Amino acid sequence: MRFRYDPESGALYVRVREGDIDETLDLAPGAYLDIDRDGNVMGAEFLSLEEFAEIVEGHGGILDLPERVEDPEAFRLNLA
Numbered sequence: 104m105r106f107r108y109d110p111e112s113g114a115l116y117v118r119v120r121e122g123d124i125d126e127t128l129d130l131a132p133g134a135y136l137d138i139d140r141d142g143n144v145m146g147a148e149f150l151s152l153e154e155f156a157e158i159v160e161g162h163g164g165i166l167d168l169p170e171r172v173e174d175p176e177a178f179r180l181n182l183a
Contacts, residue, residue, distance in 0.1 A: 115155055118146040128178055131158050142172045
């Protein structure tokens with residue numbers, strides 16, 4: 104797992120595995136999940152550390168990223 108922080112934009116990227124990113128899904132406002140063509144999670148981007156902290160706090164202090172997204176369309180709909 105690799106973390107990348109851009110101090111200019113404030114964005115945080117967490118790369119969980121290497122490979123090609125096929126699609127980016129909305130995880131939450133200000134947060135995105137990158138998946139490959141098989142639905143494997145490649146990484147997550149948070150547009151600011153503050154948004155990251157809010158998302159983690161909103162999940163009881165723990166944010167578990169899924170290893171795989173079976174149905175990207177259903178994943179999007181579950182966020183509403």
